[in-house]
Amino acid sequence: MIETDVFVAGAGVVSAIGNNLPECLDALENSRAGIGPMHWLSSRHRDALPVGEVHLSNAALADMTGLAPGAPRTALLSALAAREALESAGMGEMGSWRTGLISANSVGGMDKTEDFYAHFLSNPATGGRLRDVVHHECGRVTELVADLLGVRHYVSTISTACSSSANAIFFGARMIRHNLLDVVIAGGTDGLARFTLNGFNSLMILDPALCKPFDEHRKGLNLGEGAGYVVLVSARVAAALKGEPLARLSGYCNANDAYHQTASSPDGTGSYLAMKGALARAGLRPGDISYINLHGTGTQNNDIAEGTAIQLLFDPHFPPMSSTKSFTGHALGGSGGIEAVFSVLAIKEGLIYPNLRLETPIEALPFSVETLFRKNEDIRHVLSNSFGFGGNCTSLVFSKL
Amino acid sequence: MVYIRSTGNISPQHSFGGLSLPDKLLLYPGDRMRCVEPDYTSFFDAKSLRRMSRIIRMGVAAAMECLHKAGDPAPDAIITGTAYGCLEDTTVFLKRMVENQEELLTPTAFIQSTHNTVGAQIALLLKCHEYNNTFVHRGFSFESALLDGIMLLHEGAADAGAADASATDADALHEGAADVVARKGVRQVLVGAVDEITETSHAILRRFGLYRSGITGGEGAAFFLLSLEASNGDLGRLEGLTTFYKPHNLIETAEHIQAFLTAHSLTVHDIDLVITGRNGNPVEDDIYDQLEFGIFSGIDAEPYKHLCGEYPTATAFALWYACSWLKKGSDAVVGAAVGGIGDPTRRVLIYNHYQNVHHSLFLIASC
Numbered sequence: 001m002i003e004t005d006v007f008v009a010g011a012g013v014v015s016a017i018g019n020n021l022p023e024c025l026d027a028l029e030n031s032r033a034g035i036g037p038m039h040w041l042s043s044r045h046r047d048a049l050p051v052g053e054v055h056l057s058n059a060a061l062a063d064m065t066g067l068a069p070g071a072p073r074t075a076l077l078s079a080l081a082a083r084e085a086l087e088s089a090g091m092g093e094m095g096s097w098r099t100g101l102i103s104a105n106s107v108g109g110m111d112k113t114e115d116f117y118a119h120f121l122s123n124p125a126t127g128g129r130l131r132d133v134v135h136h137e138c139g140r141v142t143e144l145v146a147d148l149l150g151v152r153h154y155v156s157t158i159s160t161a162c163s164s165s166a167n168a169i170f171f172g173a174r175m176i177r178h179n180l181l182d183v184v185i186a187g188g189t190d191g192l193a194r195f196t197l198n199g200f201n202s203l204m205i206l207d208p209a210l211c212k213p214f215d216e217h218r219k220g221l222n223l224g225e226g227a228g229y230v231v232l233v234s235a236r237v238a239a240a241l242k243g244e245p246l247a248r249l250s251g252y253c254n255a256n257d258a259y260h261q262t263a264s265s266p267d268g269t270g271s272y273l274a275m276k277g278a279l280a281r282a283g284l285r286p287g288d289i290s291y292i293n294l295h296g297t298g299t300q301n302n303d304i305a306e307g308t309a310i311q312l313l314f315d316p317h318f319p320p321m322s323s324t325k326s327f328t329g330h331a332l333g334g335s336g337g338i339e340a341v342f343s344v345l346a347i348k349e350g351l352i353y354p355n356l357r358l359e360t361p362i363e364a365l366p367f368s369v370e371t372l373f374r375k376n377e378d379i380r381h382v383l384s385n386s387f388g389f390g391g392n393c394t395s396l397v398f399s400k401l
Numbered sequence: 402m403v404y405i406r407s408t409g410n411i412s413p414q415h416s417f418g419g420l421s422l423p424d425k426l427l428l429y430p431g432d433r434m435r436c437v438e439p440d441y442t443s444f445f446d447a448k449s450l451r452r453m454s455r456i457i458r459m460g461v462a463a464a465m466e467c468l469h470k471a472g473d474p475a476p477d478a479i480i481t482g483t484a485y486g487c488l489e490d491t492t493v494f495l496k497r498m499v500e501n502q503e504e505l506l507t508p509t510a511f512i513q514s515t516h517n518t519v520g521a522q523i524a525l526l527l528k529c530h531e532y533n534n535t536f537v538h539r540g541f542s543f544e545s546a547l548l549d550g551i552m553l554l555h556e557g558a559a560d561a562g563a564a565d566a567s568a569t570d571a572d573a574l575h576e577g578a579a580d581v582v583a584r585k586g587v588r589q590v591l592v593g594a595v596d597e598i599t600e601t602s603h604a605i606l607r608r609f610g611l612y613r614s615g616i617t618g619g620e621g622a623a624f625f626l627l628s629l630e631a632s633n634g635d636l637g638r639l640e641g642l643t644t645f646y647k648p649h650n651l652i653e654t655a656e657h658i659q660a661f662l663t664a665h666s667l668t669v670h671d672i673d674l675v676i677t678g679r680n681g682n683p684v685e686d687d688i689y690d691q692l693e694f695g696i697f698s699g700i701d702a703e704p705y706k707h708l709c710g711e712y713p714t715a716t717a718f719a720l721w722y723a724c725s726w727l728k729k730g731s732d733a734v735v736g737a738a739v740g741g742i743g744d745p746t747r748r749v750l751i752y753n754h755y756q757n758v759h760h761s762l763f764l765i766a767s768c
Binding site for chain 1: 498503535538545549609
């Protein structure tokens with residue numbers, strides 16, 4: 001293992017509030033949520049469940065990225081954000097750096113599989129087009145993008161539900177620290193699919209109105225979609241690049257709640273251990289954190305568990321915090337990547353994002369979330385939380401250079 | 402380099418509970434091999450067993466057996482590889498969604514369809530709050546999981562050193578450093594892979610023509626407990642692991658293999674046995690043919706997919722198989738000439754490629 005810092009040299013994002021980083025920032029600054037009626041996704045719940053859809057058709061995404069229009073939406077979104085990340089890092093030419101793509105997703109090519117499957121069920125011998133299931137596996141999505149970007153040295157895919165892309169970013173950083181790679185495009189992606197929409201609906205945790213994370217009267221989450229990637233580089237690469245890195249990835253930790261397959265423990269044990277471990281890895285005290293980008297889905301269970309864990313760790317000095325899922329919806333395997341990009345941007349630009357639609361702070365908690373956009377702040381360290389099914393809890397810490 | 406302390410392996414052969422295969426191998430004349438599942442009642446109560454789908458049972462039981470063989474230690478990390486995830490649960494939920502037209506759905510199958518369900522269920526059963534990760538990258542799923550485990554072990558050793566070094570520092574009293582001390586013990590990691598064939602996946606893969614090419618579909622669940630420190634009864638020493646993606650041609654493949662051996666200061670003559678991923682598809686097997694004629698010439702070569710079938714995480718079975726060769730010596734293992742007088746197998750190279758896209762190399766030596 002080598003003792004190198006891991007720097008963030010670039011960032012790219014696509015979400016319901018914008019097709020790139022400047023568009024997303026503009027929406028964050030103007031409190032413009034991207035959640036609303038379904039436009040591209042075809043579902044029986046079209047009029048009942050609002051979603052955070054990316055405002056581009058598959059055909060438009062294909063046009064912009066160079067992928068085939070028949071590719072899974074998860075791959076199309078990934079390609080757009082990963083390319084923006086590479087370009088912003090000034091890495092148009094990867095040259096001789098050992099470069100990897102470590103991408104997360106939870107649905108893979110499910111949007112195509114579910115179309116195939118309806119036909120297959122009625123006629124297993126010939127029903128459905130095979131080209132609609134060829135990209136079913138999560139790893140296929142990563143490979144479509146790796147091949148598009150010309151990444152060959154290392155490709156891998158992580159899928160741990162809603163913490164997937166935070167785990168991908170942290171695995172990528174560790175590969176750099178082990179001197180196995182010089183550059184890692186790390187993050188994740190998920191496109192909306194009927195499968196996940198119905199899955200979350202069957203769990204009865206979707207809010208039929210716009211979600212209200214960390215509100216006493218929150219009713220659930222809104223599903224979203226999108227992708228977010230950071231370009232992680234070693235100190236050696238950072239020194240060779242023209243621009244200054246955006247931030248440093250200083251801490252990370254994964255811990256397991258080991259309580260229930262989908263529900264969080266009341267004390268948020270896993271969340272607490274993940275945050276605490278990430279601070280320890282960064283060599284920071286809780287009071288050093290300038291802003292927390294919450295997991296903050298808007299479900300009863302997540303927000304009280306996460307809040308309780310924050311209380312345990314930070315009491316009595318609570319940093320400003322907010323859930324940007326109130327803008328984007330919950331992009332599942334893509335959310336940790338999107339929020340990592342927002343966290344890096346918060347450091348680079350000195351920003352704190354608002355948590356939209358807060359009316360009544362959670363009564364059981366001694367703190368509340370930020371409701372106003374703030375700029376010109378001195379943001380030194382940002383904690384980004386991503387917690388998923390299977391008790392999978394991951395926290396990342398990004399720090400100012 | 403890490404030590405393999407123990408293993409648990411559910412495969413289409415009688416592999417569970419030990420490291421040797423019975424003399425009588427199970428043969429599968431069709432295009433599909435099915436796992437021989439153990440009696441699960443010693444692992445799960447009846448209620449949990451009913452709730453679990455087949456891949457979850459197989460994965461969790463293989464993990465529990467692996468830990469049991471090592472004396473039931475608490476693992477410091479649980480890392481799983483699976484290319485397809487929980488296919489049966491996925492199909493069940495998809496089917497109901499289509500048939501019920503998105504109405505009146507129950508969440509159980511959806512919940513269990515998540516790719517990290519097996520790793521999560523292991524953690525839940527063990528009440529294990531440690532690192533838990535799941536890799537889902539096709540023919541690299543197991544390899545990624547293994548790499549993650551090896552890195553964690555080395556980081557654990559480094560953290561332990563750093564924690565010891567800072568123990569006298571007044572700063573060590575602050576919460577962060579105390580946490581490092583508390584979590585320094587990444588000493589043993591549980592790494593495994595699971596993949597299943599279902600009626601649906603089999604029907605779809607058949608339509609792709611996969612089985613017409615000579616391949617027999619397979620499945621399996623295998624876990625390994627790894628440690629940096631040697632223990633009595635270690636099954637083998639994993640000396641190296643590497644992967645390469647979509648090599649342009651056979652020359653590049655051979656170069657990767659040569660570079661891997663060179664990086665470990667070895668030549669092919671130091672290898673007693675190469676275990677290859679031959680799967681019956683003449684086009685894919687041609688790569689092994691050419692390598693056995695070239696870089697591997699003069700070394701004994703053994704296939705393994707006649708035992709477990711072809712699937713994206715079959716290399717987990719191959720690692721188990723390599724351990725079985727090391728442990729028993731070449732003449733006691735099924736398929737070798739009984740009564741042979743050759744030297745026992747001391748170092749094995751596994752070379753596998755999955756669809757000529759995902760190539761992997763494992764170097765395993767006896768302890």
